[in-house]
Amino acid sequence: MxxxxxxxxxxxxxxxxxxxxxxxxxxxxxxxxxxxxxxxxxxxxxxxxxxxxxxxxxxxxxxxxxxxxxxxxxxxxxxxxxxxxxxxxxxxxxxxxxxxxxxxxxxxxxxxxxxxxxxxxxxxxxxxxxxxxxxxxxxxxxxxxxxxxxxxxxxxxxxxxxxxxxxxxxxxxxxxxxxxxxxxxxxxxxxxxxxxxxxxxxxxxxxxxxxxxxxxxxxxxxxxxxxxxxxVPPAQMKPGTYRNIMGNQSLCLGLVAAGQKAGLQLFLGSYPITPASDILHQLSTYKHHGVVTFQAEDEIAAVCSAIGASYSGSLGITSTSGPGMALKAEAIGLAVMAELPLVILNVQRAGPSTGMPTKTQQADLLQAMYGRNGECPVAVIAASTPADAFEVGYEAVRIAVKYMLPVIVLSDGYIANGSEPWLLPDPEKLPAIPVKFAPEGQPGTKFMPYARDAQTLARPWAKPGTKGLVHRIGGIEKADVTGNICYEADNHQHMVDTRAQKVANIAADIPPIETIGPRTGDVLVLGWGSTRGAITASTLRLQKDGHKISCACLRFLNPLPNDLGDLMRGFKKVVLPEMNKGQLAMILRAKYLIDVVSFSQVNGQPFKSHDIHAFLQKTLASLGSTRDAGSAKETRR
Amino acid sequence: MTAVPTSPAPLTKKDYKTDQEVRWCPGCGDYSILNAVQGAFAKLGKQLHETVIVSGIGCSSRFPYYMETFGFHTIHGRAPAIATGVKTSNPALDVWVVTGDGDAMSIGGNHFIHAMRRNVGLKILMFNNRIYGLTKGQFSPTSEQGKVTKSSPLGSVDYPFSPIALSLGAGGTFIARGIDVFGPHLEDTICKASAHKGTALVEIYQNCNIFNDGAYKGFTEKEVRDERILYLEHGKPLLFGANKDKGIRFDANFQPQIVTGADLDKAFVWDETAANVAPAMALATMSEGEFPVPVGVFRRREKPNFETGIQAQITAAKSKKKESIRDLLFAGEIWDVS
CATH class of the missing domain: 3.40.920.10 (Pyruvate-ferredoxin oxidoreductase, PFOR, domain III)
Known part of the structure; x- marks a missing residue:
């Protein structure tokens, strides 16, 4: 006070x-x-x-x-x-x-x-x-x-x-x-x-x-x-209509809005788990939007039913937290092989194992990226605030159906149950989500389930019940185009490369990274997920003090934005606070060969902004950064 | 869901065959099951594009590749869960699950019992060869105790269970058994399963001539089958033997007994639609050595389907409340900032 x-x-x-x-x-x-x-x-x-x-x-x-x-x-x-x-x-x-x-x-x-x-x-x-x-x-x-x-x-x-x-x-x-x-x-x-x-x-x-x-x-x-x-007088907020929203709620709204926009029936297969259960509860109240919710017998059945729903032409979604993600891994691999759209929501909690179900953490990133057998890439995107979860849910659906692949959405307990005022979007201005099912096949022609779109490499979405489209798919490696079982060496290499390329192609669909502060300077603070608030607050404070510090929050973690490498290279140091042992830092170091400094906290609690502030001050001091009052330009998100 | 038009064009067995080379071992019981399914589908006039066959992992689960319908060869044990998603999302589709004793009874046991419990409109064909074939011959949950295999060189210690009894316990509404070598009976049983609205299970005894050859020959060989097979026929007494001179009755404790001669008229009259599950359970669990082996329909009960109930709630909710995206988002306590 x-x-x-x-x-x-x-x-x-x-x-x-x-x-x-x-x-x-x-x-x-x-x-x-x-x-x-x-x-x-x-x-x-x-x-x-x-x-x-x-x-x-x-x-x-x-x-x-x-x-x-x-x-x-x-x-x-x-x-x-x-x-x-x-x-x-x-x-x-x-x-x-x-x-x-x-x-x-x-x-x-x-x-x-x-x-x-x-x-x-x-x-x-x-x-x-x-x-x-x-x-x-x-x-x-x-x-x-x-x-x-x-x-x-x-x-x-x-x-x-x-x-x-x-x-x-x-x-x-x-x-x-x-x-x-x-x-x-x-x-x-x-x-x-x-x-x-x-x-x-x-x-x-x-x-x-x-x-x-x-x-x-x-x-x-x-x-x-x-x-x-x-x-405490009212804040100067952007003009518009607001609603106070919790992360799990807005994630659901994003999915339903996307389903409506795409003209798809949503199918949620889910098994209750803290802190994700509210997604199952809330989506089950949207039956009037045609949302089917299926409380499955276990986490595996939950994701499998969603895959079955996507196979038959609905948009399959499954919601869970870390332990459930572990159980779903094999089925996500099937969705990657079958090249079906699927949205997987992981509201992360403190692990490993049962861990602390009501406490927050973001330690499932590497699991989302790599936690499956084989070369099994999926899109991974993260919500960063309760209101941001709306856009992320919406974006997940758009990417899943456009590229015909699974998208993992990472949220966490802090976002799920935390709330903030949400500037409501204009529904008319939400991006279009075009869905084109494969048309009826002509007599005498054979349907090719893996004939690909030249730009996205997506395969056709062939709804059972459509004449002339009968075909067989599955988890076994298949020949491109025909979809027939194929164990040939060259074909497998080609399919592994193609599945990776499909995910990589999404990068062309991602807007440039938004930064708070200039795109060059002494320190760049990078973050993803719910650390955004604490990172932003500490960065703004240091900017006010005249430091050449900027920050950015990544929504897309796979693929990473095309401009990330250049952005990081514009700073003397990149600091990455994460509620894990440095998972994204490890990925960035490996991919860009940049000496990203990890600031890790894994205690089940969100970062306190003064802890991040103190760490950044030390980092700035080590660079010999001095206060340069007046030169730093402050911009707000 | 989409309404699938049903304008049946006459189809023959051949129409259900694909251009894929069948890759089961020569002499495998799966060939005759494939033949019976294609025969049944032709008889029923099933439209290729309206039919989806979902399988798990195992020899049996290669089945979809040989059927000219929609086919999804998925992961081990999960076919009922995936098929539940397919059927619930579009109830107009004719959805079949092809699985085996390892796939459905072991790794996928949970999904199997819950599919039975929910009464989803799935037709489950479970090929039971009492062995793991694709992984080259380990004992399965239906292998007899003492089975000597690569993973049980001194004999398996596990007790087997009866998939029919399991399904009865799980509240299944259609439960039947057929045998690979009894082609016409199997075809007929598959037709009956197809006619059932809810979850239908057909357990199919299938010979694995490589890893468990002759598992069923004790009651399927031509010389013995009349004496060793009990055909369950709705409304008829439980009789067996070449001259139908033996019958099954139940004592006061519901123990099965074989009756002959003057007692033959005490043979139990089979009612596959009975509410009481006890007679079917007694038949499903009676000793294979002492008693004949029952084939045919153990249970057939009408009960509303899962997917119908789910879609009915959606339809009702839609007619009650129309909501635009704007109304959805601009709900609850909202306020304006100018």
Missing amino acids: QTSNTTAGTEKGLQDLDQIVIRFAGDSGDGMQLTGDQFTRTTALMGNDIATFPDFPAEIRAPAGTLPGVSAFQLRFSSFDIHTPGDAPDVLVAMNPAALKVHLKELRKDGILLLNTASFSALDLKKAKYEKDPRTDGTLDGWRVIEVDLEARTLEALATSKLDNRGKERCKNMYALGILYWMFHRDMAPTEKAIAQKFAKKPELVEANLMAMKAGFAYAETTEIFQTAYR
Whole structure:
């Protein structure tokens, strides 16, 4: 909150800030995700830029009050363009001692701690692994602590409610939300509307939740422990219509929009897996768009059914996370051999093996690139923000049907569950996705399933049910053009080269890399996927300080953009932050023989922009880069 | 989905043959199965372009290359899953799966049971030779215990299971057995499978003359087959023997018993459409040594198809709600920035 342009408010006790980071933390059952979500919606509607980061345990309900059961939701809102949900929170809402224990160390010094004191018995403290009461032993020194017994206050406020005491207590998150709404000068109306909708069938719940929220708001306004409210004026955002969106949602919308544009029936074969299940859930609500969803018996059946659907003329899609990708590998190879369109969505999570299902990582890149037997290239593209996932989903469909090959889309848990305002595209201006099925064959002619398009090398998409097109294909190597089984040496070499060339040809279809900053300088920060926000934020900061630093985020990872080599060669150093052990860095070093510096973090958490900033500062210092105020030109995406 | 026009042109067996040289070992049971399938397809007047044959991996799975229809030779064990995608995406297609005991019962066991459970309109022909042929002779999940093979030089320790019993347990709606050397009966069984709307399984006992020769000769040789084969005929008592002088009945514990002479009229009257799965299960699991081997239809029950249910939901949703891409995107809480 110690922002540069903090000014005195016009009203007594109202202070203007340009950004705030709030973290809600409580038990899995405390409704922290709902509370965070409500704050986010309200704030988006009030015109701030916003970024969110839900961080929850894999357990549905770990034992109440314990450290593993703590669920958190961080959001950052501002009156300027932001790229990440922030590093250290300015405000921490801790619903119990366990939440305090897990998250206090991250709270910015001098930050505000809103602490629920309802459960601080010896047993509660023990569950949170506190030997002494942290409220009295100096643990909380250095923060602005506001203690509220949220349970008692909520029960008081709901004295007239028909709910039982347990039901009343469960409204305490709304009481806390009410307090924050007052503190940050938020409008309660959007939440009133949302809660009325959410519990439409249970009016007593609507009443209790709203009563609790309003009571919290009134409590904050009247009690003396809150001396100031803060206001974050709306951000200057590009004109247009916005919608707050999470990555999994926008990915689905991109696919459906592409299916409509292409005139194709979408077929999703999927098996539930965190953090990709929401894609299956959401696409199953788009039946009115002709979307078929098939919850398969396993990951293999999921991808295989999608291949079968593509074979019969639908657009087959499969959604999963890392462990599921491992199981799908052989079938993806079949799609490569059969040269069928297929979209594979990998919402990456922390691995290996089961790893940490609800934590984020981007360590499946090499798996996507090379994780199959044989020479088995596919297109690989990555979403970089929740809103960007729309375009990436759309692009995946376009590439898959144009080139007749599988496209792997890499997202991750951070993008999937994070949200941001999305400037809605004009549907009319979405790129066309022309699909041409092979026409009926003429009597006396033989259909050639591997006769190729001269430009893309794509083979024809021959729908079963079409007269004169009967043919046989499969996973065995086949002669080009005829598709007949063929074990000849020269033919195999030719087919391996052709399948690689098909993927390489896509590079001609990719726009030049967009950079933030000039295309030459001291340091180029490259990224892909969800590191984009943190990279952008740190780069902009260093540019402001006058450093010759630029950054770019790659959407296409296979093929890589044609201008990447030249771009990298325009800088003294290329730094590549990745949430893996340097996978893209390895590819770039191998392909371009450029000494790309990997900045790796594999701890299940997104990068903090100050960590990237510190690393870049060191890199710049090693180059002898000095601040050159005024010379760096700042451009925004 | 597309509506496939059905204007049957008369086709002969020959029309289903491809220009590809058949590459099974000379004397393989697969040849007679291919012949029976082509015969059945000609009899049924199947249109080449409306038919899709999906196979997995194994000797049997080379089948699509020899049929002048759409064919997809896929990966080991996964044919039912791929075929489910084909059929669900376009229910108008006539979709067949050709597989073997290793492909369907071992590596693809999961997909097999779920295809049976869902009642997708697939016709599954499972060639059971009780051996792995393509990998040169290891025991399979249907090989008898004690099978001596390259991978079990001291005899296999595994117990086999009955694919028919497995399918009954998985809720299959059409379950039948044929034998490669009983051509006309096999052709007839394939026609019955084709007529069934839901998932149909035909287990086909097939001789592998290279790695498991004579696996079935104990009940298929001309001299013994009358005494050793039990033809299941709907509505007729379970009788066998050259003079139909032996029958099968079930005791109070549903154990099968052979009856003769005056007790012959106690032979169980076969009802392939029975709701109760117990008689079919008893026949599927009775000892091959002690009892005759049943062939024909074990079970045939009508039940709505998976793909029909899926497409019905789509049709209903489409008629209820029309939504443009704009409406799809500009939904929920939206706001304008000017």
